[in-house]
Amino acid sequence: METIIMNMRWAGYLLIAIGLINWRYQNSFxxxxxxxxxxxxxxAGTFVPAVAKRLTSKFGIAVVAxxxxALLVVAFAA
Structure with missing residues (x-):
């Protein structure tokens, strides 16, 4: 469970970085x-125990993935 949460946090950091880069270079909020x-x-969801429990279910992992x-495709296709 802890490995899944850490991977989700890393994915969150990745999305923040790519989102801010897109915002800066495309000048579009x-x-x-x-x-x-x-x-x-x-x-934030990975630090709240009730949300983290839902995120680590098989359905939660699939939805997050x-x-x-999808957001990465949007970021690089835009």
Missing amino acids: EKGAPIWIFGLLLI LAVA
Whole structure:
């Protein structure tokens, strides 16, 4: 469980960095903000025990993985 939480935190840090880079270089809040906001929410969620328990379920892992992958595609396709 702890490894999954750490991986989710790293994914959150990745989304924050990519979101801020997109925001800076594309000069568009609409393109960068959803990426780094989801990253912040993901990191915050891993520190709340009730949310972390939901995130570490099989369904939670799948949802987070799909959301992170979709946001990365949006970041690099925009």
